[in-house]
Each structure stands twice: as structure tokens, then as C-alpha cells.
Amino acid sequence: MTGSDGVLPASLSDIREEFLALEQKDRLLLLLEFSNDLPALPERLRGHEDELERVEECQAPVFIDVAVDGDAVTLAATAPREAPTTRGFASILVQGLTGLRPDEVLAVPSDFPQMLGLTEAVSPLRLRGMSGMLSRIKRQVASKTAA
Amino acid sequence: MAVAPDTAAQFSEYAHPERLVTTEWLAEHLGEPGLVVVESDEDVLLYETGHIPGSVKVDWHTELNDPVTRDYIDGAAFAALLSGKGISRDSTVVIYGDKSNWWAAYALWVFTLFGHEDVRLLDGGRAKWQAEGRPFTTDATDIVPADYPVVERDDTTVRAFREDVLAHLGSPLIDVRSPEEYSGERTTAPAYPEEGALRAGHIPTAQNVPWAKAAAEDGTFKPREDLEAIYRRDAGIGEDEPVIAYCRIGERSSHTWFVLTHLLGQENVRNYDGSWTEWGSAVRVPIVTGTEPGGV
Numbered sequence: 001m002t003g004s005d006g007v008l009p010a011s012l013s014d015i016r017e018e019f020l021a022l023e024q025k026d027r028l029l030l031l032l033e034f035s036n037d038l039p040a041l042p043e044r045l046r047g048h049e050d051e052l053e054r055v056e057e058c059q060a061p062v063f064i065d066v067a068v069d070g071d072a073v074t075l076a077a078t079a080p081r082e083a084p085t086t087r088g089f090a091s092i093l094v095q096g097l098t099g100l101r102p103d104e105v106l107a108v109p110s111d112f113p114q115m116l117g118l119t120e121a122v123s124p125l126r127l128r129g130m131s132g133m134l135s136r137i138k139r140q141v142a143s144k145t146a147a
Numbered sequence: 148m149a150v151a152p153d154t155a156a157q158f159s160e161y162a163h164p165e166r167l168v169t170t171e172w173l174a175e176h177l178g179e180p181g182l183v184v185v186e187s188d189e190d191v192l193l194y195e196t197g198h199i200p201g202s203v204k205v206d207w208h209t210e211l212n213d214p215v216t217r218d219y220i221d222g223a224a225f226a227a228l229l230s231g232k233g234i235s236r237d238s239t240v241v242i243y244g245d246k247s248n249w250w251a252a253y254a255l256w257v258f259t260l261f262g263h264e265d266v267r268l269l270d271g272g273r274a275k276w277q278a279e280g281r282p283f284t285t286d287a288t289d290i291v292p293a294d295y296p297v298v299e300r301d302d303t304t305v306r307a308f309r310e311d312v313l314a315h316l317g318s319p320l321i322d323v324r325s326p327e328e329y330s331g332e333r334t335t336a337p338a339y340p341e342e343g344a345l346r347a348g349h350i351p352t353a354q355n356v357p358w359a360k361a362a363a364e365d366g367t368f369k370p371r372e373d374l375e376a377i378y379r380r381d382a383g384i385g386e387d388e389p390v391i392a393y394c395r396i397g398e399r400s401s402h403t404w405f406v407l408t409h410l411l412g413q414e415n416v417r418n419y420d421g422s423w424t425e426w427g428s429a430v431r432v433p434i435v436t437g438t439e440p441g442g443v
Contacts (some may be wrong), residue, residue: 006423047303060190084192122191123208 064142082085089130150239160371162412187254197283229295243269247366256401307417325360330437344427348436358399393419
């Protein structure tokens with residue numbers, strides 16, 4: 001994991017530290033906190049959820065919106081309350097990536113979901129949903145900065 | 148000590164009505180000595196957002212699966228797990244969960260591998276309890292640890308392995324995955340994560356009966372008459388035939404296993420938990436693509 005540390009932005013590395021400082025059981029509760037704190041969709045996107053990109057890797061209907069405004073990436077996501085784990089993953093990425101520069105987002109290691117110490121508490125299978133979200137976000141950032 | 152079964156009229160047609168309880172029954176019996184309510188969900192955090200008061204959580208992935216070998220936990224680990232949840236060998240266990248009890252049925256099937264006698268499903272699961280405005284709590288459940296004995300897992304009665312399936316080809320085999328997975332268009336359920344199978348398609352001769360056909364809109368099980376039509380008339384399963392059900396990792400097929408075994412009273416039903424993630428990656432096992440079952 002050390003090789004990836006160099007490119008982990010401070011916001012994500014803070015989140016990672018928060019998780020790793022906790023016992024397994026409490027990591028799950030921290031994920032629940034993130035889940036509860038998923039920011040609501042901004043006004044302009046409400047009612048247009050279907051036009052956002054669906055994250056197929058997730059069990060639950062999760063939609064993401066990626067905007068690049070000059071030097072800053074802004075993320076929004078929506079996921080149902082009945083899927084708190086997925087909501088938690090989305091919330092980590094929305095809170096951890098929003099405000100970063102596009103090149104910083106693109107440099108986030110794709111195994112970031114595996115760095116949170118959640119493999120045991122959540123299972124590797126479930127973490128794939130978060131990997132799917134991250135790769136879709138990066139793909140959108142790449143296409144939006146290339147255009 | 149077992150808790151009296153639910154004698155609700157809608158269960159009377161099923162072969163083993165004592166395997167189901169209604170939300171009304173559960174609401175009346177909550178807290179009764181000898182009853183332990185277990186929540187088992189696809190989503191590992193759902194229990195923490197609010198659960199039926201007094202219930203305990205059992206997670207299929209992190210608690211019922213062995214952390215190293217692809218297998219279920221052994222008798223000693225199961226005894227430790229259940230003791231820690233306050234479940235005794237003679238407890239009445241009622242399991243409920245999300246997604247029409249899909250994972251609850253999986254947990255029930257694993258309990259069955261260890262011969263836990265009195266294990267039931269809450270008909271309609273978590274969603275029905277919620278829709279009826281019944282209480283949820285985030286309070287931690289006070290668990291009085293029990294002393295569950297170490298019982299060896301029985302892998303011969305309700306569980307099938309790859310070699311069993313190979314020997315079974317030609318007898319009723321039910322593929323409970325989505326039509327897209329069955330035909331080979333994809334290896335995972337639509338909108339589900341990739342679980343890694345190298346080939347797509349189905350096991351030769353398998354009938355495609357998606358698991359959710361057995362569930363009504365509200366997540367309860369369909370009446371017996373409808374189930375007979377689905378499995379006996381349409382899929383052609385004879386009453387005395389041995390059946391093997393499979394899906395992707397054995398979860399959805401646990402739901403079908405429950406329906407065949409407890410609601411229709413089929414005697415010899417096994418769940419192939421290796422399922423497509425094993426078969427679709429195994430070397431030189433026969434595979435059929437397309438919408439037809441195919442021959443042996």
C-alpha cells in the first residue's frame with residue numbers, strides 16, 4: 001500500500017486514517033455515518049436522477065454526477081436509504097473527491113476502496129461497488145477534461 | 148423450548164406451514180422466551196440503520212462464510228457464532244431480511260446444514276414489517292450468550308457440489324438466475340457486481356426459473372397453487388424427483404430451495420452453492436448458451 005500513498009490526496013488520506021484508527025466493528029458504524037451524511041443532490045439535478053450515470057457495479061440504484069468547473073471537480077450522488085453500505089461508499093467519494101483538481105482525481109489509486117480497512121467488516125465483494133463508482137468517476141473526469 | 152407455530156390461514160396450504168410466520172405473529176411474540184429474531188441482509192449496514200426490537204444480526208458474508216476457504220464455517224465456529232447471538236440449540240429462530248428474504252433464506256439454509264431444527268422465515272421480510280409501520284430501533288440488543296453445541300455440518304442432504312451436479316445431469320436442475328445470465332449474455336444479474344466467472348451460459352438441461360417468480364409484489368411467498376404452476380406445471384418437476392438448484396453463489400437458489408422444500412414439500416432438494424461462479428470457471432465442464440436447456 002505504501003507505493004500508492006504518494007498520490008492519495010489529503011482528503012482521502014484523512015478518511016482512510018479515520019477508518020484505520022477504529023476497531024472493525026466501529027469502522028462499520030463510521031461507514032454508516034458517511035451513509036447518513038451523503039449530501040443531497042443539488043437543486044439542478046433533482047428530478048433528473050435518470051439522466052445521471054448509473055453505477056452498474058452496485059447492487060442498489062446509485063447514480064453519480066460529475067462536473068468539472070475549471071480547476072475543481074464537483075461530485076454528486078444519490079442512493080436509496082435501504083442501501084446504506086452503497087450510500088456510505090458514495091458519500092466517502094463525494095466528500096473526499098469534491099473540490100480536488102481533475103489531475104488529483106485521476107491520480108487516486110484505483111485500489112483506494114481496499115485501503116480503508118473495510119475488507120473484513122464489509123467483505124471484498126461488496127467493496128467492488130465502490131471500485132466501480134471510483135472508476136466511473138475517473139472516466140467522466142477524463143472525458144470532461146479532454147473535451 | 149420451541150415457540151408455538153403461526154397458524155395463519157394463508158400458510159395452511161403449504162407443505163410445512165410452521166416454517167413461516169406473519170408480521171402479526173412476530174409482533175405478538177417478540178420478547179417471548181425461546182424466540183430469537185435474526186436479521187440477515189444483503190446490505191451489511193442495513194441492520195444498523197434500524198432493526199426489529201430485540202433482533203440480532205447475522206451477516207452471510209462475514210459470519211457464515213469461512214474467511215479463508217470457499218466454504219461455510221465449521222461446527223465449532225457456528226457454535227461460537229450462535230452462542231454469541233444468544234441462540235440455543237432448541238431456540239425458535241425467525242429470520243427476516245431485505246430483498247424478499249433472499250439472504251434470510253440463505254441464512255436459513257446454512258442453519259439447516261447444521262441441523263438447527265426450528266428455523267422459520269418472516270413472510271414478506273423486512274420490507275413488509277416496514278410497510279406496515281411496525282417498529283424499528285437502533286438500540287443495541289441485550290444479548291444473553293447461550294451455549295450452542297458443536298454440531299458437525301451435514302453437507303450431504305441439502306448441499307450439492309460440482310461432482311454431484313455432474314452426476315445429476317438429466318434430473319431436474321433449476322437455474323434461478325435472470326434470463327440474461329442463463330442465456331449467457333452476462334455472468335452477473337443485471338445491476339449486480341461482477342463476481343468473476345470466466346464463461347457465461349448455464350449447466351446443460353437446467354430449466355430457467357428466476358427465483359423471484361416465487362415472491363409476490365410485497366415480498367411474501369405466492370400461494371401454493373401459483374407455486375405448483377411455476378415449478379410443477381411449467382418447469383415439469385415431478386414430486387419424487389431429486390432436484391438441484393443453483394444461481395451465482397448459492398444465495399438466490401436458497402430462496403428456491405426453501406420454496407421447494409418447505410412450501411411444496413419436495414423431499415430431495417439440494418442447493419449447489421458453488422453455482423455459476425464455480426461452474427462458469429471450472430475446466431471442461433459442459434456449458435450451454437442460449438435460451439434452451441440443452442441436452443446432456
